[in-house]
Amino acid sequence: MxxxxxxxxxxxxxxxxxxxxxxxxxxxxxxxxxxxxxxxxxxxxxxxxxxxxxxxxxxxxxxxxxxxxxxxxxxxxxxxxxxxxxxxxxxxxxxxxxxxxxxxxxxxxxxxxxxxxxxxxxxxxxxxxxxxxxxxxxxxxxxxxxxxxxxxxxxxxxxxxxxxxxxxxxxxxxxxxxxxxxxxxxxxxxxxxxxxxxxxxxxxxxxxPPETRQQALAQRIQLFIRQNLHDPELSPPAVAAAHHISLSYLHRIFQQQTRGETVAAWIRNRRLEGARRDLADPSLRTTPIHVVADRWGFPRASDFTRAFRAAYGMSPREYRLQGRA
The missing domain is CATH 2.60.120.10 (Jelly Rolls)
Structure with a gap:
């Protein structure tokens, strides 16, 4: 705290x-x-x-x-x-x-x-x-x-x-x-x-100073990503293009601002965090899992299940059932 x-x-x-x-x-x-x-x-x-x-x-x-x-x-x-x-x-x-x-x-x-x-x-x-x-x-x-x-x-x-x-x-x-x-x-x-x-x-x-401009740009990029997590087309090249910077510069900013986490990993982890919160939300218990996945930029249910299991050690369905228990 x-x-x-x-x-x-x-x-x-x-x-x-x-x-x-x-x-x-x-x-x-x-x-x-x-x-x-x-x-x-x-x-x-x-x-x-x-x-x-x-x-x-x-x-x-x-x-x-x-x-x-x-x-x-x-x-x-x-x-x-x-x-x-x-x-x-x-x-x-x-x-x-x-x-x-x-x-x-x-x-x-x-x-x-x-x-x-x-x-x-x-x-x-x-x-x-x-x-x-x-x-x-x-x-x-x-x-x-x-x-x-x-x-x-x-x-x-x-x-x-x-x-x-x-x-x-x-x-x-x-x-x-x-x-x-x-x-x-x-x-x-x-x-x-x-x-x-x-x-x-x-x-x-x-x-x-250059570091101040870079920090502000990094925050702007992260907000853009959070606002577009639902878009399955969101990718490092799309993020770089939206901010009129090169892909290599985007990767360099993320290396400095996120302690080595790549852009693709940052996007994937924010999506999984959002999906996990929805699966644990009692008010969304009747929402089908594939709808939750699509809401967070995973149009293919199999891709979502594989990524979720790799991150949390269980499938989305198992996680939801565990939360109910």
Whole structure:
């Protein structure tokens, strides 16, 4: 497991809001206020991934702001990137005002005042999102370029923004199974994806180190594969063609990013994992095995049975019966 979990239910009602302010203050020096302070609800997981901090969080409407006086005091010298998943927030920062909704991202400089508040706090509807804190010195882009993105809305619904969104959501979903030893590498991936997104918006990809560009490309390729596992025509040449790279370059990226696993093996293993989950799902127990196989890119039942037995030591039918037992 990675990260420290905070749930307001674990704290007496009268202490919940003050404790939440303390939790937020560990990563972001800001004031917090809420119309629901007397009966506050929030939860978050504080994940320290090397020098990068990722914070999936949910809370009832609250306002977070850093005043000019606070900005003049010593601060963590970091950029705060926020991904909003549910709810609406309005941000005032560096002379810009914007309202953001689901799968929007926005960037804040901790050295400058900001005011982040619910667009409408009349209803007790939870706001859900993921915060990312990155030291300024680690972002491989000139500060004068980055300042042009502060307070602006960035899309997390397409392109590199979608890659970053899915990766951050996946971090929260897999936090219980990840190990502390995974944290530094995961932090590197987050930093590379954030850098790639900002560079893309700024049209400044050339400013990124080659390894950052390669990491972002690897994530883009893996997402493409996951989205197309159902297609029996999905193959290393098809993946390379879809990303306008040579087959040899594709293989080289995978050798570096997946610890030696080949592209074909990565595709096959993701398909088998998906099929195995479906076979173990009680709600799909009446779905014929050949339908499950076809759904995961195995049009020939004999090929599926052979690959499944090689991976798990039993046939798909035996695995399903074992799960029922």
């Amino acid at each position: 990675i990260g420290t979990m905070f749930r307001s239910e674990d704290v007496p009602v009268g202490d919940r809001f003050d404790h939440w302010r303390e939790v937020i203050g560990r990563s972001r020096s800001s004031e917090v206020a809420s119309a629901y302070a007397a009966d506050f609800w929030a939860e978050c997981r504080l994940m320290e991934l090397g020098p990068v901090t990722v914070i999936p969080l949910s809370f009832v409407p609250a306002r977070y702001w850093r005043s000019p006086r606070m900005a003049r005091q010593p601060d963590p010298e970091s950029y705060h990137l926020s991904l909003l998943l549910d709810g609406e927030l309005t941000l005032d920062h560096v002379g810009r005002t914007g309202t953001f909704g689901s799968r929007d991202l926005h960037l804040v400089d901790s050295s400058r005042p900001y005011d982040l508040r619910p667009a409408d706090d009349r209803e007790r509807c939870a706001v859900k999102g993921v915060g990312v804190d990155i030291p300024k010195t680690l972002l491989p882009l000139p500060p004068h370029l980055v300042s042009g993105l502060l307070g602006r809305g960035l899309s997390g619904r397409e392109g590199i923004g979608a890659l970053l969104t899915e990766f951050l959501i996946g971090l929260e979903q897999q936090a219980e199974t990840l190990q502390p030893s995974d944290a530094p590498r995961l932090g590197t991936v987050v930093l590379d994806l954030v850098s790639a997104l900002l560079a893309h918006v700024l049209d400044a990809e050339a400013a990124l």
